Amino acid sequence: MERAILVTVDFNSRHLEVEAESGELRELARSSGALVVKELICKREKVDPASFVGKGKVEEISDLCLKDKADVVIFNDELSSTQQRNLESACGGNVKVIDRTQLILDIFAQRARSQEGKIQVELAQLTYLLPRLVGKGIMLSRLGGGIGTRGPGEQKLEIDRRRIRTRITRLKRELKETEDRRTLFRKKRERFLIPTIAIIGYTNAGKSALLSSLTGVSTPVENRLFTTLDPLTRKFILPNNQKVLFTDTVGFLHRLPHHLIEAFKATLEEVIEADILVHVLDISTQGAKERSFAVYEVLDELGVKGKIIITALNKIDRIENASVINRFVNEFENSIPISALYKKNLDLLLDKITSIVSSVMRDINIVIPYEKMQMENLIYKEGTVSKKEYRDTGIYIEAQVPYLIAQRINDELSVAKEENGLYS
Numbered sequence: 008m009e010r011a012i013l014v015t016v017d018f019n020s021r022h023l024e025v026e027a028e029s030g031e032l033r034e035l036a037r038s039s040g041a042l043v044v045k046e047l048i049c050k051r052e053k054v055d056p057a058s059f060v061g062k063g064k065v066e067e068i069s070d071l072c073l074k075d076k077a078d079v080v081i082f083n084d085e086l087s088s089t090q091q092r093n094l095e096s097a098c099g100g101n102v103k104v105i106d107r108t109q110l111i112l113d114i115f116a117q118r119a120r121s122q123e124g125k126i127q128v129e130l131a132q133l134t135y136l137l138p139r140l141v142g143k144g145i146m147l148s149r150l151g152g153g154i155g156t157r158g159p160g161e162q163k164l165e166i167d168r169r170r171i172r173t174r175i176t177r178l179k180r181e182l183k184e185t186e187d188r189r190t191l192f193r194k195k196r197e198r199f200l201i202p203t204i205a206i207i208g209y210t211n212a213g214k215s216a217l218l219s220s221l222t223g224v225s226t227p228v229e230n231r232l233f234t235t236l237d238p239l240t241r242k243f244i245l246p247n248n249q250k251v252l253f254t255d256t257v258g259f260l261h262r263l264p265h266h267l268i269e270a271f272k273a274t275l276e277e278v279i280e281a282d283i284l285v286h287v288l289d290i291s292t293q294g295a296k297e298r299s300f301a302v303y304e305v306l307d308e309l310g311v312k313g314k315i316i317i318t319a320l321n322k323i324d325r326i327e328n329a330s331v332i333n334r335f336v337n338e339f340e341n342s343i344p345i346s347a348l349y350k351k352n353l354d355l356l357l358d359k360i361t362s363i364v365s366s367v368m369r370d371i372n373i374v375i376p377y378e379k380m381q382m383e384n385l386i387y388k389e390g391t392v393s394k395k396e397y398r399d400t401g402i403y404i405e406a407q408v409p410y411l412i413a414q415r416i417n418d419e420l421s422v423a424k425e426e427n428g429l430y431s
Contacts, residue, residue, distance in 0.1 A: 009078040011041040012071055016060060016084055017050045027294040031261065032083045032107065034211070039114050044075040058097070059090045065097045072098045079103040081110055088139040108135060111260070111267065123185045130178040131267050137171050140164055189276065201242075201389075202364050202409065203252045205281035207306075209298040210258025212289040213321040215239075217347035218255045221357075238277045245361045248391070249368075249409075254281065261301040268308050279309055283363060284316045285356075287347070290335050291325035299339075317359055318342040324349050369413035373420060376401040382416055 013032050017025040029048055036043050047068070055061045059082065060068075068080060080098065086106040094104040105113075112132050119125045206214045218224075222241040239255040254277045268275070278284065284306075288299055299318075306312075318339040323332055324346040332344050343359055345352040368390075375382045383402060386392060390408030397403075408416075 008040060008042045010044045010076060011036050012045045012047065012068065012075065012077045012080045013043060014047045014049070014060065014068065014080060014082045016082070017048060018052070018054075019050075024294060024297075027297070028083055028261075030293070032081065032110075035107070035110050035114065036081055039110055039117070041079065041081075044077060045071050047071075054084075055090075057090065058093050059084070059086055065094065068094070069098050072102045077102055079105060082106045091139075107262075108267075111263075115267075123182070126178055126182050126185065130175060130182065133171050133175050133178070137168065137175070140168055140171070186276070201250050201252055202282045203254060203277075203280065204283045204285055204360065205254050205256055205278045206285045206287060207256055207278055207302065208258065208287035209289065209302055210260055212258070212287045212298075213347045214255050214258065214287045217285070217287055217319065217321070217345075218253055220347050220350045220353060221253060240277075245364060246357060247361050247365060249361070249364055250389070251360070251364065259302045259305045261298065263301070263305060268305065275309055278306070279311055281314070283360065284311075284314050285360070286316050286318045287321050288318055288335075288339070289322050290320045290332070290344075291322040295335070296338070315363055316341060317356070317363070319347070319356055320344040321347050324351065364409075368407050369410045370405075370407050371413055371416065372403070372405045373416065374398060374401045374403050375420075379419065382419065385412065386416075 013029070013036060015025060015029040015032055017028075025048055029046060033043055033046065047064075049060060049064050051060065058065045071077065072080065080094065080102060082104070084106060085108050086094070086104070091104050091106075095102065098104065112128065112135060115124075115128045115131070119128045206218055208214050218239065218241060222243050224241050238257070241253050243251050243253050245251055256275065256277055286299070286302060288295060288302075292298070318341060320332065320335050320339065320342055323344045326332055336342050336344060341359065343352060343356045345356055347353075371386075372394075379401075383404065386404060386406050386408055389412050390406045392404060392406040394405035395402065
């Protein structure tokens with residue numbers, strides 16, 4: 008287990024309070040398997056171009072590395088390649104210095120299980136690494152004398168860059184193929200017109216616990232960040248007998264690097280294509296409201312606008328003061344206080360989901376020609392039939408069906424010359 012020193016820099020321009028940011032960095036480090044031996048919080052007006060934190064703080068970090076026998080120093084902000092090299096040099100050269108993005112990528116690499124997840128992680132890692140190769144070749148070798156002389160090291164640097172770009176292109180192609188397969192599966196799913204509900208939220212908010220408690224299917228539930236990396240979909244039948252699909256998605260994070268969002272867009276398309284979003288918010292944690300802002304920021308990046316969002320105010324079992332829960336209920340529209348772990352108020356959550364799904368149901372009264380009997384099977388499978396009569400021209404049915412099925416039936420019957428129409 009690597010011994011880690013954590014450094015959180017406060018520039019007084021954060022959504023989260025500095026203590027919350029420091030705590031989140033601690034949880035990230037622990038999730039990666041590191042042993043946190045020291046935590047530093049320092050205030051700065053601006054970034055030092057050479058070392059990010061300034062000469063005095065670098066000396067302090069260097070002394071702590073010797074004293075606490077640290078293996079790695081982790082910064083809560085993204086470091087440039089120059090800052091990284093200077094900090095490692097100041098710490099004696101035998102201590103790694105990484106930033107928050109590298110830490111997240113390391114956790115992702117540990118969690119990836121599916122082929123798609125592994126491709127996405129490698130793509131994000133290489134995208135992060137490519138601009139940071141600048142200057143590393145000079146460290147390897149610069150045999151020539153004089154300004155601008157290219158030594159073997161810089162030649163190797165160019166080869167490394169080219170290899171990385173080639174690999175990135177190949178990974179993007181593989182990811183596109185995976186995305187196309189996912190699109191085919193989604194279209195197949197849409198043929199049956201089953202509403203989809205994506206469970207979203209900040210990492211470790213309790214999304215997997217909610218999916219497990221709702222569907223009864225065992226899913227990995229741990230008190231660690233980014234336990235779920237690959238999307239997980241389970242079928243569920245609502246109280247009104249309507250079939251839906253619940254999908255657990257990768258957790259969001261405050262200041263989630265843009266290229267990580269780009270790399271995981273194939274996975275996050277489950278969020279884009281979902282009919283309803285259930286936003287799981289851990290209201291027992293510090294900075295819960297700021298974490299909700301982070302979720303909305305990622306949704307904006309994904310271009311998700313206008314979707315129905317139900318906010319599941321999770322972990323109420325950890326809150327003794329009822330007024331705190333009531334405050335969150337009043338602040339968030341379509342919100343239900345729950346405990347996913349102890350299955351508290353899940354019936355209220357399902358009632359809310361059922362109500363919203365029912366609102367997109369349509370009442371139909373149609374005559375189905377006898378040569379189109381497959382429509383009757385579809386209505387019985389996906390809807391609720393209230394009346395059925397056999398007539399000379401076909402089967403008269405009054406039913407309630409999902410609006411997409413109503414549209415499909417209407418399209419198929421519009422070519423027939425029946426006087427009975429479809430009413431919604």
